[in-house]
Amino acid sequence: MEFDDIETIAVLGAGNMGHGIAEVAAMAGYDVMLRDINEEFVRNGYEQIEWSLDKLAEKDQITREEADASLDRITPVVDMEEAVGDVDFVIEAVPEKMDIKKDVYGDVVEYAPDRAILATNTSSLSITDLSEVTERPGQFCGMHFFNPPVRMALVEVISGAHTDERTLELAEDLAEAFGKTPVRVRKDVPGFIVNRVLVPLMNEACWTVEDGTATMEEVDSTVKFDIGLPMGAFELGDQVGNDVTYHVLEYMNEVLGEAYEPCPLLEETVEEERYGKKVGRGFYDYE
Numbered sequence: 001m002e003f004d005d006i007e008t009i010a011v012l013g014a015g016n017m018g019h020g021i022a023e024v025a026a027m028a029g030y031d032v033m034l035r036d037i038n039e040e041f042v043r044n045g046y047e048q049i050e051w052s053l054d055k056l057a058e059k060d061q062i063t064r065e066e067a068d069a070s071l072d073r074i075t076p077v078v079d080m081e082e083a084v085g086d087v088d089f090v091i092e093a094v095p096e097k098m099d100i101k102k103d104v105y106g107d108v109v110e111y112a113p114d115r116a117i118l119a120t121n122t123s124s125l126s127i128t129d130l131s132e133v134t135e136r137p138g139q140f141c142g143m144h145f146f147n148p149p150v151r152m153a154l155v156e157v158i159s160g161a162h163t164d165e166r167t168l169e170l171a172e173d174l175a176e177a178f179g180k181t182p183v184r185v186r187k188d189v190p191g192f193i194v195n196r197v198l199v200p201l202m203n204e205a206c207w208t209v210e211d212g213t214a215t216m217e218e219v220d221s222t223v224k225f226d227i228g229l230p231m232g233a234f235e236l237g238d239q240v241g242n243d244v245t246y247h248v249l250e251y252m253n254e255v256l257g258e259a260y261e262p263c264p265l266l267e268e269t270v271e272e273e274r275y276g277k278k279v280g281r282g283f284y285d286y287e
């Protein structure tokens, strides 16, 4: 496939990342099929895109016409055949569980045209393992966006063991067309580049509070004012989603060893469903 042949993109999963990726794709002029497993999830994602586009228009970062045109390019759907039946590119952003992702790809390959390139927004899972359920592993790669996609400039493009060079080039070109900067990840290791570095930082912040060295606020102030990150470690955890961070760590722990053992403080947020900003409470309260 030539890059200019890419016109329609399916984004699977309308959650935190999925709706943001769909928004970015629509703003770049692509027709987008936004799919989730029920009407409510798709509607929520669509409404968040509407909110975000309004916000960007209010701040004159885009025109009102651009906001309306972007929204018009997005078709919310539940049916998988309708979602991927005639698309050129699929970006999957469903929950960070290998079984769920494999199930989704089982359906995708049944309906997606042979030409379609398949990408996963996984934060850490093996691209090679996922590619092997697609029957077209050469056309499969990782395309990892950051939260919030509309604001974050980087996209990791990850090669699995079977990924064709052409697939990686198309994914990189697409990231650039979205106005992002792609970075090639050459080895399919848990966490890739960003999460390999960032997730241990968030976990270590939890251990620092857990062992009584400092409070969350003290850690966050230090991280912002001394290390110079735009958000504190706990603020970032709440932004990313504590469930996401926890699943990434669990997987890194399993594959890379005990240095990545999740801190109980993080585990508690998941047990108590304090997933972060998306549910109004995490390490901090947002209600």
Ligand code: CAA
Residues within 6 Å of the ligand: 051, 052, 053, 055, 056, 122, 123, 145, 146, 147, 148, 150, 151, 152, 194, 195, 198, 230, 231, 236, 239, 240, 244, 245
């Ligand atoms: N669309 C439109 N507007 C949005 C928005 C969205 N999706 N999300 C937030 N905003 C708005 C807010 O509502 C706020 O609006 P008001 O000013 O009207 O209240 C405004 O944006 C805040 O923007 P600012 O530019 O004023 O704030 P900022 O300078 O603090 O920037 C930020 C915000 C870009 C998120 C910045 O804090 C930042 O870069 N944080 C780090 C984020 C990060 O590292 N993300 C990656 C995490 S790792 C990951 O995602 C991968 C993984 O797999 C776990």
